[in-house]
Amino acid sequence: MTPKKLLAAQLDMAPDEIVVDDYPAERRSLRISVVTETYPPEVNGVARTIASVVEGLRARNHAVQLIRPGQRRGEQGSDAPGFHEVLMRGLPIPRYPQLRMGLTSKRTLVKLWSVRRPDVVHIATEGPMGWSALQAATHLKLPVCSDFRTNFHAYSKHYGVGWLHKPIMAYLRKFHNLTQCTMTPDEGLRQALTGYGFRNVMVVARGVDTQLFHPRFRSEALRESWGAAPGDLVVVHVGRLAAEKNLGTLMQAFEAMRQVQPRAKLVLVGDGPARKDLQARCPQAIFAGMRHGDDLAAHYASGDLFLFPSLTETFGNVTPEALASGLPVLAYDYAAASQLVRPQISGLLAPMSSAPEFVRMAASLAADREGLRVMGQQARLTTETLGWDRIVASIETMYHGLLQRPLETVPALPPAGFGSLRA
Numbered sequence: 001m002t003p004k005k006l007l008a009a010q011l012d013m014a015p016d017e018i019v020v021d022d023y024p025a026e027r028r029s030l031r032i033s034v035v036t037e038t039y040p041p042e043v044n045g046v047a048r049t050i051a052s053v054v055e056g057l058r059a060r061n062h063a064v065q066l067i068r069p070g071q072r073r074g075e076q077g078s079d080a081p082g083f084h085e086v087l088m089r090g091l092p093i094p095r096y097p098q099l100r101m102g103l104t105s106k107r108t109l110v111k112l113w114s115v116r117r118p119d120v121v122h123i124a125t126e127g128p129m130g131w132s133a134l135q136a137a138t139h140l141k142l143p144v145c146s147d148f149r150t151n152f153h154a155y156s157k158h159y160g161v162g163w164l165h166k167p168i169m170a171y172l173r174k175f176h177n178l179t180q181c182t183m184t185p186d187e188g189l190r191q192a193l194t195g196y197g198f199r200n201v202m203v204v205a206r207g208v209d210t211q212l213f214h215p216r217f218r219s220e221a222l223r224e225s226w227g228a229a230p231g232d233l234v235v236v237h238v239g240r241l242a243a244e245k246n247l248g249t250l251m252q253a254f255e256a257m258r259q260v261q262p263r264a265k266l267v268l269v270g271d272g273p274a275r276k277d278l279q280a281r282c283p284q285a286i287f288a289g290m291r292h293g294d295d296l297a298a299h300y301a302s303g304d305l306f307l308f309p310s311l312t313e314t315f316g317n318v319t320p321e322a323l324a325s326g327l328p329v330l331a332y333d334y335a336a337a338s339q340l341v342r343p344q345i346s347g348l349l350a351p352m353s354s355a356p357e358f359v360r361m362a363a364s365l366a367a368d369r370e371g372l373r374v375m376g377q378q379a380r381l382t383t384e385t386l387g388w389d390r391i392v393a394s395i396e397t398m399y400h401g402l403l404q405r406p407l408e409t410v411p412a413l414p415p416a417g418f419g420s421l422r423a
Helices: 003-011 045-059 106-115 128-139 152-159 162-177 187-195 220-225 247-260 275-281 293-301 318-324 335-340 355-366 369-382 388-404
Strands: 031-035 063-069 083-093 096-103 120-123 144-147 181-184 201-203 234-238 265-269 286-289 305-308 329-332 347-350
Touching (some): 045 063, 120 128, 128 162, 144 388, 234 293, 234 318, 247 305, 305 355, 318 335, 329 355
Parallel strands (some): 063 083, 234 305, 329 347
Antiparallel strands (some): 083 096
């Protein structure tokens, strides 16, 4: 007898009189341990993304344990309801002194997770702390997912250590293949990683805070402080001032734009080891340094065009932030730009690695001020469906999927470090 007929018999009613609302059961709240070696107030795309995911998970009633390096002496981790922050020892990263590399042992995490056992471990970064977390989770037979967020293998050539490409890629492949799932932000990168031998790679898009990054933050007072008159073109770049960001092409592009618009201004938001050289090359540029929150939003929205010549991004969070702020974007045709920029509608996409074409496109945009205005309006429209709620919901679905599949037997973990791995 079906449940409906059984219920009808119990109530002495005809089956057709029974109306059953087939509401699916709500998914249960999960205990999620997020392991990351970067987190706000550190300023970078990975930190902002992880913070948005953590906040989104908490808003969806999941209990989050955040494991990260301590960032300052005497810092205390939060232990609010549904949010337990565990601070580990950290060391500054060479060439990135504002970031810290987490240091902890497998034993420490095994002890921690034996007391507070998570349902899922989410490893956001592949450094020493991430490696220890992978070892501990494997030991305790916990489901593990990971993120591929930073092209360390691509960065190596910009710092004179291109010979490290193979061992770095071997380490990353070994690391991610020991997890049940690796999340990456776009299909192009998923295909590239699959070609390198990565397994179980899935695309999980990234969102943008469309309330923070908004054209309403445009400030004429801020533009005036840059020396920009109402009709002057203001070009904005946001990001680390470092070799891997291809800033030589940015300088070439701006020089070409000044041939068309002599009063054009270049505003560089961010800091890094290349700042001194860039100031020498372009002394008239405005070096705004690090900016946060509403102040950062105002710097975006007060520009007229966003130039982003980087060739080493896994995604490039600054692209959707610029679009949401109402700026047309000129970038290379890959990562976030290839997904979000609609050529001739909300910006332009240059062929990969073609600096002459990037420079030519920059000059053409400088010559079309009305076109830039219309593109800026369309740029905002392209991001209005990219709020973090939808992205976090897809991550939540992935977590539940991990819990429904049996843990596969994984190979024994090799000793930590690059030396034990071969390309």
